[in-house]
């Protein structure tokens with residue numbers, strides 16, 4: 001695996017080493033020893049899988065509140081998405097900045113998202129599927145979110161937004177009281 005730092009400290013784009021032969025290919029998607037390179041020593045306690053039928057759909061921008069913050073790692077296994085993270089770490093030099101990259105079944109790229117970030121994505125194709133690794137259990141009562149179109153963040157989504165969930169449309173906008181997590 002190749003780990004490439006993004007513009008937001010401690011988050012990484014992870015590219016797989018693909019071994020090809022006449023049958024197809026093989027790639028390792030997680031290895032405790034390799035992930036030690038980026039300081040990852042947490043256990044993945046939950047894995048999730050989502051399917052999104054319509055191109056342009058946005059899900060996000062989600063995070064769990066302290067003390068249930070989590071590390072996530074995401075990979076697209078069907079179609080393509082524009083995947084976005086927002087730095088919400090209050091002491092970070094890049095507080096409230098975002099990073100986005102394309103994840104697709106074709107590029108097999110993963111995004112490693114440390115604690116203290118919001119995460120979301122827009123589908124760039126119909127029938128997009130994402131696999132998630134989580135270092136924390138899902139806790140519905142401690143979920144929070146940032147609006148995908150919050151002007152303070154100013155995410156440039158590639159497509160017009162469609163099919164945003166009621167919950168995601170109702171995240172409150174960032175104001176001066178927001179000090180991060």
Ligand SMILES: Cc1cn([C@H]2C[C@H](O)[C@@H](COP(=O)(O)OP(=O)(O)O[C@H]3O[C@@H](C)C(=O)[C@@H](O)[C@H]3O)O2)c(=O)[nH]c1=O
Nearest residue numbers: 048050059060061062063072119120121132138165167
């Ligand atoms: C996230 C999650 C949802 N659910 C349930 C709650 C609900 O009934 C249904 C759909 O949940 P949501 O509407 O929250 O799904 P979704 O909007 O796709 O939520 C996901 O968005 C992306 C951007 C992330 O980063 C994920 O961590 C997760 O928050 O699945 C679980 O049972 N376990 C889970 O871990």
